[in-house]
Amino acid sequence: MEMPSAYTKGYESARALDPERARNSLAHPVIGDPDADELLVALAPRGQEALGGLIQIGMDGDERALQDAPAVLREFFESCSTPPDWLDLPGHMPGIRMFHRNSGLVLGAMVGGTLVEGFATNIAKSFFITGKIRDQGIRRLKQNNRHMVEIFLPGGLERDGDGWKLSVRIRLVHAMVRRLLNASDDWDHEAWGTPVSAAHTGFAITAFSARSLKHLERLGAKFDDEERAS
8 A cells, every 4th residue: 555655654663563564554555535525525516505405404313304315425424323332322311421520621732732733734734735724723712612512412422412413513524624725736645545534533632532631630630430431
């Protein structure tokens, strides 16, 4: 498998530490989100207004309306609505309590630590090319903060929760950005792989979890092992 050149140095370092995980990581810089990408390929030609209306039908979970919707839309939202076997929603409660107990510090850890680290990596290239950070940085931070709050509300990641809906919308926004950059001369596929790749989103999820906990500790937040694991 051919690796994007920007990952070569990091791969060699990772292979020295954990060869198996390093090999497993090889595929991810060239993978996007196949289900979301397929949805856009099928529905984007209908136009922005029609696409937005169909996505809203899926978000609302209106079974009658979904019966008349394109099969690709029904299949996408069925897959989103089915939790993976490993997901333990009740097990999130200790982490939710920790979040709200330390909410002020969480904001500082995220904005002053985790996001800064993330934007210093290749994950930020799509933001800079599209201008989302340069031109709309404050709005972007507000969106991040709102998403974080919604997923940490009890029930937020259940099918009808706002955290769940925002998470699905983010997947679709990423797919739209991927579609845009894949057709742009500004994106160097040989160097960077797929725009907003699985490697990028995997890194972001890890950073928003593990790195945020590290920064929280440095800011004085208190949490036990159960809350950390949650």
